[in-house]
Amino acid sequence: MxxxxxxxxxxxxxxxxxxxxxxxxxxxxxxxxxxxxxxxxxxxxxxxxxxxxxxxxxxxxxxxxxxxxxxKPKFKGTRRKESMSDALYDLILERSRNIDSGDFHRVRAYALVMMAITTGTRNKEIRLANVEDVDTTMWTFDIIHVKGEGTYGLPRTVPLHPDVREILSLYLILRKKWLVDNNLNSHALFPSKDGADGYLSGNAIRRIKAVVEDDLDVKFDLRMCRRTFGQKYLDSDVDIESVSVLMGHAITKTTEGFYSRKRLNKAIDNSRNSWLSSGGQ
Structure with a gap:
């Protein structure tokens, strides 16, 4: 702008x-x-x-x-950066399962980070999400306010991975109490006490994420969370077309070039498995 x-x-x-x-x-x-x-x-x-x-x-x-x-530059490289290591992901997940259930701010921080990792949401997409966008019966998340909203961007629905369900459920309970305690009525999934529209700012989202960083003495950004979402699905043998749709990309080239690509060892394993299933040696 x-x-x-x-x-x-x-x-x-x-x-x-x-x-x-x-x-x-x-x-x-x-x-x-x-x-x-x-x-x-x-x-x-x-x-x-x-x-x-x-x-x-x-x-x-x-x-x-x-x-x-x-x-237009003839760029032939890749902007794809590393996703979160399995060790760091496991550390965040384990901590999310052992937080004091009365610690709203810490529960909120881990719920936000686990949502970012397991849904692949961008800052704006999670910042402007409403609590009604979360379906805890079907365990899905409707992402409405997407990149390119109103033009080329289309809303999408992603599954809520089992890893996020425990901390998200706890957060939703504490969120209700926090709203009552602060005399607020907000539809925002992560509501603001200060924002005129009831939603957090982009910087506020990053500050909440920093609570997890400080708690575990680690560093990561929300784009790493998004890359991790794509990488984990690819590592679970979800096809690149499906991963691209879940990430809100129009073409798989964007997914592979900027976010996630099947790891070499997984490609080798899949090739060997296909040989075995076809009776090859």
Missing amino acids: QSFQFLVKEGKIKSMSPKNWSEAEVREYILYCKTLMSAADMVHEINALRQLLLFIDNPAVDLCLAHNPML
Whole structure:
């Protein structure tokens, strides 16, 4: 948004809304981004802008790149970073099962982190979630406020893994009491006592996550939680197409390039198992 404001102020683009951009304005935006981003980030940014504009029938990105093919970096590497180690995940899970049931703030922190890991939610998606989005009968979580909401992003439903159910159930009980104690009426899954709309800010979500970091003397970010979600499902032999859908990606290339990919040892094991099942040697 700040980039848009700067370019409008400089007279490089006419509108704050990309849906009204021409090929020339897309070019100005890409040139500006080149001064701020790495090649990997540029590829991701251009792809996201293209997807957004195509959703509203604006081919400006495609036209721009067709006439200026050198604008898009030829990035052949990967931005995929490490997911959470099994040891760290097990540490968080074990601690979540042994918290003082009356410690609202610690229970909330572990519920949030376990939700982030086991549902693959982005900061915004968990921040704006409502308590009604959680179904503790079918054990599913409806993710409504997705990335690209209102344009290319589509709501999705993910299963609530058994590992999160215990701490989530405890949190939901304590959440009700906390709302009564603070004379609040909020639909937010993780409600705010200070926010005008009843929802926590993005920074507040990170501060709650930091309670777990401080408690265990470890460091991780929410994107690592999201990568771990994808990796654990792939390691459990869920196919990449299904994992991509659960993560809210339009194409599997995004999942593999930026988040998760089947580990080599799992690929080898799966190959050997397929040989055995087919009678091969």
